[in-house]
Amino acid sequence: MTTVTWDREQPASRGPGPFLSVRDLSVRFATEDGVVHAVDRLSFDLEKGTTLGIVGESGSGKSVSNMAILGLHDPAYTTLDGEIWLEDTELLGAGPGTLERLRGDRVAMIFQDPLTSLSPYHTVGRQIAETYRKHRKAGKAEARARAIEMLDRVGIPQARTRVDDYPHQFSGGMRQRVMIAMALVCDPDLLIADEPTTALDVTVQAQILDLLADLQQQFGTSIILITHDLGVVARTAHQVLVMYAGRSIEQGTVQEVLREPRHPYTWGLLGSMPKLRSNVDLPLLPVRGTPPSLLAPPPGCPFHPRCDHPALVGSDVCFTERPELSPAEGHRDACYLTLAQKREIFDGQIKERL
Amino acid sequence: MFRFLLRRIAGAALILLIISAVTFFLFYAVPRDPARAFCGKICPPANLALIRHNLGMDDPLFVQYWHWLVGIFAGRDLVQFGACPAPCLGYSFATQETVFSAILDRLPVTVSVTLGAAVVILTFGIGTGMLAAWQQGRPVDKVASASSVIGASLQIYFVGPILVFFIVDSMGLLPRPAYRAFTENPLDWFVHLLIPWVVLAMIFTANYTRMTRSTMVEQLAEDYVRTARAKGMSGPTVFLRFAWRGAMIPIVTIFGVDLATLLGGAIITEQTFTLHGIGELAVRAVQNTDLPMLLGVTLIGAFAIVMLNIVVDVLYAVIDPRVRLA
Amino acid sequence: MTETLLELSGLTKHFPVLGGLVFKRQVARVHAVDGIDLTVGAGETLGLVGESGCGKSTTGRLVARLLEPTAGTIRYQGRDITHASRRQLRPVRTDIQMIFQDPYSSLNPRQTVGKIIGGPMELNGIEPSGGLQRRVQELLETVGLNPEHYNRFPHEFSGGQRQRIGVARALALSPKLIVADEPVSALDVSIQAQVVNLLQQLQRDLGIAFLFIAHDLAVVRHFSQRVAVMYLGKIVEIGDRQAIYERPRHPYTHALLSAVPEVELPTDGERRERIRLAGDVPSPIDPPSGCRFRTRCWKAQDKCATEVPPLARIEGNTEGHLTACHFPEEPTVHGRDVVIDPALA
Ligand SMILES: Nc1ncnc2c1ncn2[C@@H]1O[C@H](COP(=O)(O)OP(=O)(O)O)[C@@H](O)[C@H]1O
Ligand SMILES: Nc1ncnc2c1ncn2[C@@H]1O[C@H](COP(=O)(O)OP(=O)(O)O)[C@@H](O)[C@H]1O
Numbered sequence A: 001m002t003t004v005t006w007d008r009e010q011p012a013s014r015g016p017g018p019f020l021s022v023r024d025l026s027v028r029f030a031t032e033d034g035v036v037h038a039v040d041r042l043s044f045d046l047e048k049g050t051t052l053g054i055v056g057e058s059g060s061g062k063s064v065s066n067m068a069i070l071g072l073h074d075p076a077y078t079t080l081d082g083e084i085w086l087e088d089t090e091l092l093g094a095g096p097g098t099l100e101r102l103r104g105d106r107v108a109m110i111f112q113d114p115l116t117s118l119s120p121y122h123t124v125g126r127q128i129a130e131t132y133r134k135h136r137k138a139g140k141a142e143a144r145a146r147a148i149e150m151l152d153r154v155g156i157p158q159a160r161t162r163v164d165d166y167p168h169q170f171s172g173g174m175r176q177r178v179m180i181a182m183a184l185v186c187d188p189d190l191l192i193a194d195e196p197t198t199a200l201d202v203t204v205q206a207q208i209l210d211l212l213a214d215l216q217q218q219f220g221t222s223i224i225l226i227t228h229d230l231g232v233v234a235r236t237a238h239q240v241l242v243m244y245a246g247r248s249i250e251q252g253t254v255q256e257v258l259r260e261p262r263h264p265y266t267w268g269l270l271g272s273m274p275k276l277r278s279n280v281d282l283p284l285l286p287v288r289g290t291p292p293s294l295l296a297p298p299p300g301c302p303f304h305p306r307c308d309h310p311a312l313v314g315s316d317v318c319f320t321e322r323p324e325l326s327p328a329e330g331h332r333d334a335c336y337l338t339l340a341q342k343r344e345i346f347d348g349q350i351k352e353r354l
Numbered sequence B: 001m002f003r004f005l006l007r008r009i010a011g012a013a014l015i016l017l018i019i020s021a022v023t024f025f026l027f028y029a030v031p032r033d034p035a036r037a038f039c040g041k042i043c044p045p046a047n048l049a050l051i052r053h054n055l056g057m058d059d060p061l062f063v064q065y066w067h068w069l070v071g072i073f074a075g076r077d078l079v080q081f082g083a084c085p086a087p088c089l090g091y092s093f094a095t096q097e098t099v100f101s102a103i104l105d106r107l108p109v110t111v112s113v114t115l116g117a118a119v120v121i122l123t124f125g126i127g128t129g130m131l132a133a134w135q136q137g138r139p140v141d142k143v144a145s146a147s148s149v150i151g152a153s154l155q156i157y158f159v160g161p162i163l164v165f166f167i168v169d170s171m172g173l174l175p176r177p178a179y180r181a182f183t184e185n186p187l188d189w190f191v192h193l194l195i196p197w198v199v200l201a202m203i204f205t206a207n208y209t210r211m212t213r214s215t216m217v218e219q220l221a222e223d224y225v226r227t228a229r230a231k232g233m234s235g236p237t238v239f240l241r242f243a244w245r246g247a248m249i250p251i252v253t254i255f256g257v258d259l260a261t262l263l264g265g266a267i268i269t270e271q272t273f274t275l276h277g278i279g280e281l282a283v284r285a286v287q288n289t290d291l292p293m294l295l296g297v298t299l300i301g302a303f304a305i306v307m308l309n310i311v312v313d314v315l316y317a318v319i320d321p322r323v324r325l326a
Numbered sequence C: 001m002t003e004t005l006l007e008l009s010g011l012t013k014h015f016p017v018l019g020g021l022v023f024k025r026q027v028a029r030v031h032a033v034d035g036i037d038l039t040v041g042a043g044e045t046l047g048l049v050g051e052s053g054c055g056k057s058t059t060g061r062l063v064a065r066l067l068e069p070t071a072g073t074i075r076y077q078g079r080d081i082t083h084a085s086r087r088q089l090r091p092v093r094t095d096i097q098m099i100f101q102d103p104y105s106s107l108n109p110r111q112t113v114g115k116i117i118g119g120p121m122e123l124n125g126i127e128p129s130g131g132l133q134r135r136v137q138e139l140l141e142t143v144g145l146n147p148e149h150y151n152r153f154p155h156e157f158s159g160g161q162r163q164r165i166g167v168a169r170a171l172a173l174s175p176k177l178i179v180a181d182e183p184v185s186a187l188d189v190s191i192q193a194q195v196v197n198l199l200q201q202l203q204r205d206l207g208i209a210f211l212f213i214a215h216d217l218a219v220v221r222h223f224s225q226r227v228a229v230m231y232l233g234k235i236v237e238i239g240d241r242q243a244i245y246e247r248p249r250h251p252y253t254h255a256l257l258s259a260v261p262e263v264e265l266p267t268d269g270e271r272r273e274r275i276r277l278a279g280d281v282p283s284p285i286d287p288p289s290g291c292r293f294r295t296r297c298w299k300a301q302d303k304c305a306t307e308v309p310p311l312a313r314i315e316g317n318t319e320g321h322l323t324a325c326h327f328p329e330e331p332t333v334h335g336r337d338v339v340i341d342p343a344l345a
């Protein structure tokens, strides 16, 4: 059911382009209640050795879009459209064999809950080693040595003995380190971290985020970091993509998006978060209402039912036509307000309240 | 692990003790007087009293129970019948043989029927369930699911004779069900028991198919299975090494629960195919109010179930390290 | 200072750990809450922060009298209610209400919203003027829900709306103190802000005191006048907002604050502390001797292992700012790096 590119001529090379390029990715699920439009024409690029932070509330399509990169959706009830280029390889149209070789080797993924994401039935050493054996055709002893080396590298004390322990014998933070060790065992080019610290305490979160940044510096890994916490993005990411209802509604560098946010939803996200130095006498600036159902996303701008500004736009396009990301390059957002209007609203009403 | 086993065995002994006591007091509280059966048509009261004494029935009930209990470990001398070596469960009132040797005689039949059926249940039930899960939503899955519903609605005493009629009488594919000693000719043993196995297994297999399918589908949606796929494990590896491991736990649990039902089913099967197993012994003991035999059979059944449940618990520990190390 | 509403002294809760051969017996104790002292003034919000498992919820449930304390006392308006009987507790029970973290499991799915909110009033024989239904609908309006929703069931509401129902239920008995245990942790960011604003509005309008439990330091700062920091069953530092967030003294408070990922990108020339602890919190079954934080503390010396530091006003602290540490840190949140984690450069 995937829209594949094999009927076209596979280009031998796309020439110099970004390391990862996602083009118009759409993911739909057929369910009993109808079709869920989980991801709707999402595009982004990722350069080598950088971190892209994807933020959005739960259900906005962050996990679904990234699982599509690894081809982890069940084709029986998933429809995928678009293109995903990892350097010269197109992944949406790639066969299962190609993807299997890719997963855990060039592209690795870590998940939110390290307890449920590790097999409770196998030792951590075995779980790390089997990835290495599979992709590097390494022998048992070599893979085990590699597992110990990885555990050591992610800061697990006494790696030599702990390699034979089971996941439930580790604390939450140590388990997430095991996950990281497992993901990095084959030195992947791309690491997708899906809310890697959401289940962890704040001091442990800080350790894990720093660890990821350190490892990136050492090995030049590109990272996609999925989170619902703009603070995590501010601390770790170079580029930011804000998702709402399965779409990208704003993207740019961290400085651009956090210092001069343009989309009303991004303002809402920023205004919802209390900060360690904000004025406590002012109430927070939440977004009113609730996120839309993806079974029947609102027409036009998906954010319009919660937005305060459609009246400023002048016509009723907010309600009827989907706004595209503009401009085409750099700091982009999908909102019909003019750049001047956005600047005026943000500087005039929002900035000093953050 | 050792402490765990010790605790389980101590618990099992306690359960057996309670079961035996309850059965003993229940059975001996029935208003029938077994001494009268030994006494014959014309029974002078003095004679009756003597027989009662010889049967040990003039002691208070709990003393009788104590003697019976001690007899299991130390043997005892029963005046009416003669010496009864340990483990002594008494003499059958009906056949005058020791209960233990009667049970020992029949044990191979019942064990054969039950074990064989268990193997059929597990291989077919789990096999079809796995196939259905692998082919989730496709025709194979639908056929497997539908046939499991039909299988579950069948009855042993109904299907048994029908199968015998077609396979044995009409087509002559297999010999009429009977027990042949495994030690003499394994093949003979096998072909003679095949129909009873299949018939007994039929009512259970469906359940295992359904359960295996649903737990496998559940396991395949688990986070750690997703992780396994995300690190490039192949489809079969994910299915067999990861998902299957987790699916085994509910299956083992239900199998532990089903053991008692399976023994019950074995009794019906033995009756249906006139196999001379413990089931037959039990049915006859009930008909004759043969108290020592009834007690013996109950205890052996309980013993088997309790022991197998310990095996199940050990299996848990083998499958799941979280149990082992808890 | 305002009138003291709630006073905890030496409050302790140990949970038994059962085990043993054949028969279960107590083999150890979880030191969930281990001798804490604190006060909450009328109309005041005291925030309780700390990492998961440090005993915040247990403290909250002790205060709401859902748990029996192992030792220590709870005074409410000067009265000792630690071991008060059900009947004696009656008036107090209506005064102290609780809001829970999970808006899904804390509401009975088979009761209508009207029943959920009105039930406690009926149970306590409260007959509002104008009738029960009127009052419930008023409450629904107060928490920002449609009064028409009186006859609906919890599953018909979103997470944020359910938390509002929970708030309305707590308000029904006109409490003086609300124990809010992570009331916004399960909600999405945008919804979280709605509920925080609602609670703050109520606190201002109705003068209700809060024991506000959360692990998010920024939310606690926003909502609480005073803050207590817990670690492994003990309060390690307590003080007003200013003291805890600008002039913290306990190393653990420093570590917590520096770990908060801030949205504000650092401006030039300004550097906040960066402290990276190693490892995780030790087990509350066998907490470290002396100062409980010493196993992760960079300032620890021999004394820390032998002497329990008292929660006291140490030199340099403002009035009401208490710190339990033998070797306190400088009262600033700027400018230093302490990295203990061996995996971090
Ligand atoms: N397998 C699935 N079948 C149907 N709907 C799904 C499936 N997986 C995710 N969804 C839906 O897709 C939407 C996006 O989910 P997800 O990407 O997990 O969100 P998040 O941004 O929280 O990671 C949600 O509405 C979710 O309910
Ligand atoms: N009912 C209980 N039985 C045993 N231990 C408990 C119980 N409730 C909480 N605990 C333990 O007490 C400690 C404190 O728990 P809790 O108060 O819930 O912490 P917090 O709310 O700060 O996360 C934890 O170690 C927890 O495991």
Ligand code: SF4
Residues within 6 Å of the ligand: A263, A264, A265, A301, A302, A303, A304, A305, A307, A308, A309, A310, A313, A318, A323, A334, A335, A336, A337
């Ligand atoms: S496009 Fe319209 S509705 Fe959407 S965010 Fe901009 S102003 Fe609001």
Ligand SMILES: [Mg+2]
Residues within 6 Å of the ligand: A062, A063, A064, A194, A195
């Ligand atoms: Mg997600």
Ligand SMILES: [Mg+2]
Residues within 6 Å of the ligand: C056, C057, C058, C182
């Ligand atoms: Mg809690």
